[in-house]
Amino acid sequence: MCIRVHLWLNTLKFMAEENQNQQPAPNPERKTLDDRAKMTELERIRHSCAHVLATAILRLWPDAQFAYGPPVENGFYYDLECSHRISPDDFEKIEAEMKKEIKANNPFEKLTVTREQAIADASSGRLGGLGERPGNASKFKLDLLTQIPEGEAISYYKNGDFIDLCAGPHVMRTGNIGAFKLTSVAAAYYKGDEKGPQLQRIYGTAFKNKTALDEYFKMVEEAKRRDHRKIGAEMGLFAIDTEYVGPGMPLWLPKGTCLVEELEKLAKETEFAAGYVRVRTPHLAREKMYKTSGHLPYYADSMFPPISVMEEEDKKRSAFLASQLGAKGNALSIANENDPGSEKTFALSEEVRQLRGEFETVGTRYYLKAMNCPHHHRIFAAEPRSYRDLPLRLAEYGTCYRYEQSGELFGLMRVRSLNMNDAHIYCTEAQFAEEFRAVNDMYLKYFKIFGLEKYQMRFSTHSAEGLGKKYVNEPELWKKTEDMVRKVLIESGINYVEVPNEAAFYGPKIDVQVWSAIGREFTIATNQVDFAVPAKFGLTYRDRDNSEKTPLCIHRAPLGTHERFIGFLIEHYAGNFPLWLAPDQVRVITIGSEDDPASEALVKYAKEIVQQLRAEQVRVSTDFGSNPIKAKIQDAEQLRVHTMLVIGGRDMDAGVVSVRLHGKGPQGAKPKAEAVAAILAEIKERRA
């Protein structure tokens, strides 16, 4: 999938901003007054708590300058600049000051002022302060004032001595903040701009009362237990060996590989039924590939550096360059233009400089692929194509490598080596709507299998201003494809949000957003329309009228990547996978030890059922040891073995097995054949 367009977009965005002659940058966090009026009571409490936090911080460190302090999903934050570096050790002190302000039960007073008055107060340091602060103007508030549209009322909120530029709304009095707690500090860029100043962000949370606050922290603890990194270690699913393999490059342990392979099996079956064909491509490609696709140079930062090899033609070129340099009296070993001493002696001519530059970089560069689409495009190009071949659906679980920044790595959710459930569908314009609908149906089919209910479809479209800059300059194609996509979404009755100006440079896209156990948002799957890149590779097909045409391309990855999808599934199921996915599907446990001659017949009986299940590809383990049955059950439960078949003398005599399900306790006895059939059916149907 060609998804890494943001770097490029940001570059363009930045350039565009530069050209705007210091116009104030738009503030993405700014809420309209209408939005604000809709704030819930809890949001008011949290927003008010942010003001109380600022009040407390100013009492401790009066030079602090505040930027934004909004309520967020689980609490609030306030961004500030301060000579003191605030650490969690300071929280107790800050919270004590906050409690004083809450106990004082000061009213939140709203004051409406003129723009001139506001600018004067910000200049004197009064806004976001406890009093005037000569020489310490409220610089962020001054900037925020420039973003309030002419004609919109400008208001302050005042609690005690603290006055903040704020449109509200707030609770009536500080005492209305029932219970709060500061949770963490972080760095945050002003207005989310990486190139802007970096502020300290203090996070906290607040609730109506102590009970609700305690419940929240209990929920957070519960979420931590579901964390895929924790469960992954407990269950032996994957390991990240940073010392020998590298950060962000998970090793799939045998049990994790069960999950990987079950997902691949599901994908292969589903795609086969939907008319896809499978392909396989190498992990590397020459530089030319990514120059042609347009990924270089914009994505170079997120790709592993290239491997340079001297192929025959490179060796010849190198020898030729060396001889040219030699002929010009510039033996490579002597002049070093970076050495000021030698520069005096050898003023390098432009020609020699160029020769030297080429000599130093001659070689063929191979990149580890960060996406599969260019390889698939070359498969399309490998044979002449007719309209009769379309739609051509090329599928591959492609292995990609991305050099993600170290701070962005996160368990399985964000990694540097990844396996994508990728496919590219090449089709005609007339076929597009049906193909796109079929892809959407496939998404929904998968989501049903996994019982995925909490997700959001995000439809990203272009913006007219971005045409020819952020987006390929094909206004009619944009409109046409976006209309087609929108129509499919509406007709399929899918709930979605439309996000303008977030499309890929080559076309609109639909992302599926989900949330990790600890509440972090991820794109789990994506579906993109591409009407630009196939042309860059000169891909064509021969149409019915003998004309050459460029196909449309749909990039789709409904199961995302193994890494992220499995990370998500681990948390979704809290490690308690349905039988078809469970790494430990069945364990046969005897009441009686194989070391005990008295249990010989029993163990033989148990082994029969093990053989029957294994013959049907069921993952079965055994526990015929001498531990007490309670201990054996506990071992299996802790391993999250899906189905336990407990066999004692009574079962053998009746020709049955006692079934126990993980987390659900004993389910009673069943005839042996019936138990086996039930297990096989449940796996085959991929029952939830």
Added chain:
RNA sequence: GCCAGUUUAGCUCAGUGGUAGAGCAACGGUUUUGUAAACCGUCGGUCGUCGGUUCAAAUCCGACAACUGGCUCCA
């Protein structure tokens, strides 16, 4: 990459300048069983790495690495 924090046995964690600890796991025995822990014993650590302070460093200081929570970015 940026800010803050963390790093002690396979895992969870004690240990604030003076001889590295516990529980679980693993391993060896004993025990021979009816649905979430039978008993006894053994093994296991250059306290993330490197450097500094000190008579003495897991402990104090510095650099680096990895991880965690955020920011930016993203499947």
